[in-house]
Every structure is written in structure tokens, then in C-alpha cells.
Amino acid sequence: MDYTIRAANVEDCKDIARMIMELAEHDKLSDYVKITQKDLEQDGFSKNPFFHGIIAEVPEKHKTKDGHTKIGYALYFYSYTSWKGRAVFMENLYVMPEFRGKGIGKALMSKVAQLGLAAGCTQLDFIALEQNKLSQEFYFRQGCSDISADFGYHYMACEGEALEHLAQP
């Protein structure tokens, strides 16, 4: 099947917001999604964006029954590790279910890897959910390693009142 992979622009935010929700629903975590199309427009497409996006798109003739032609996406941002320096973090990778098994997910991830290497990054990082065994197998086939397991990493977060309190001098 024909598809194109291209940089996301502000007009894609409606579809990115839709697919973020689809991904969260797939993971049964949709109650955690607070982000809106407007947040994505402001945060990704103003000066000093907080993230970048890429879109997988199919021709009109392959559109979904709901009329969608934007059928996959990845979000990423540049990060840093004190051991090895420049890194790229892939925050999301998603392809709509009916378009899976065609290499589109791998093509999206490959694009993030290309962009990362071009920016001098030596590492592509991301989170895999324990429950998504198929995703993990996909990532291992690409030669990725599970740093949490190798080094005993715990991913921690401070938010809400705890964050406000922490910020008090």
C-alpha cells in the first residue's frame, strides 16, 4: 500500500489529538489523557516547540470508513544523557489498527532515527508498556534494549500539588 511519511504541521493537530486518544484507548489508559488539539498546536508549532511530529498518510482511495487519511504518527523531542550526550526521545509511535503489518510503524520509527542521527544523537529512547508484548517484540527485533531492566531504572514523576510544593523556595 502507498503511504507517505512527512513532517507534521499545525493542520495535523486535530488528527494527532484523535490518534493520541486512540492509542490511549488501546492501552486502556484514556482517562489519563488531558491534552487537547489546541495544546498540541501551541506546544508543537510555535517558536521553541516542545515536541516535533511526523505523520503517515495514505492516498484518498485508501481512506478509512470515517474518512481519515492521516493514519499514523510519531512524536519526538531532543533530549540529553549525561553519559553519552545528545539523544532523541520518541514519545509516541502509533499506526491505526487496519494499517498495521505494512511496515508503516517501522518507517515512522526509522524517520525518527534518521532525524536523530542527523542532529548528532547517538541514542533513540522511548517507553514501552509492559502490557504491550507485541510492541516490545517489535522493538527488540529492531535491536533496542530494555534499559529499565539492564540498569534498574525507575521512571519517576512529580506533578500536581507535590510539584507546586517542591517549587516553594
Added chain:
Amino acid sequence: MDYTIRAANVEDCKDIARMIMELAEHDKLSDYVKITQKDLEQDGFSKNPFFHGIIAEVPEKHKTKDGHTKIGYALYFYSYTSWKGRAVFMENLYVMPEFRGKGIGKALMSKVAQLGLAAGCTQLDFIALEQNKLSQEFYFRQGCSDISADFGYHYMACEGEALEHLAQP
């Protein structure tokens, strides 16, 4: 004890590189450190920096026996989550052993939290090592939660030949 917390500048990179190595030695992971002072200078203090830093400094009269007055640091960068949007990631938090127990680590983390909130972030993320029980207790006292445990997160990485291979179209 008097100390100041301030934004890092390019002249701090020598001390940041020294303390990155001290932190890795403390964690018995120094073999993994490939970063140099020059990397830090280029990546943190040119246009579009990959990270930001803050420094804890003591007056000359409290300098270490090796003459150091820069005795702690944190590195951070802005990141993004598809659930909640703007986030700040604290890559390192370190205070030299003889200066611990004086609130300097908390002051550094508090500054990262302040800067994150000012930039519209709703979340401060970081990695805690399984083996550092004292650090984890410190973080839990600040109200942080262990997202790896709560959601089954696996922190994954693709690097070296695997990354080069993935980037092939």
C-alpha cells in the same frame, strides 16, 4: 552553610564533567560515561541547547580540600507527554558527599521545579536507580511517584549499529 543556586554557564562545564563522573562512580557505572567537557560546552551552551544546567556553589571559605567551590548540579531539558503536555526532565541531580544533608539537593530540585512550572510544565520527570534506596526515599518524601511501577513502563533505547540500521530507509 551558605550556598547559592544559579544557572550554569559555559565556564561551569569542567566542573559539571567532573561531577558527572563522580556521580557515575558513586553508582559504579563510570564505564558508561563517554561525555566530555567539550561536548557539554557545545551541547548546552550554543544556540538551541540540548540541555540546561544549574549549579550549587559555596563560598571560598568552604571549598573542598581539592579547591572546588562548585559542589552540586542538576541538568534538565524540556520534554513532552502526549497525555498531559509540557514536562521538564531532570537528567541529573548531584551534591558532593561532604555537602549532603544540608538541603542543597532539595534546593537544586526545587529550582528545576520552579523553572518547569514557569515554562508551563505540569510534570517533572526523572530516573531513579533501583540501587539508590536513599535517593528513592528522598524522592518519595517530595511526593514523587514511580511511574514505571504504576504503569509498567520499560525505558528502552536503540543505539550504535542498531540505530544506524533502523535509520536505513
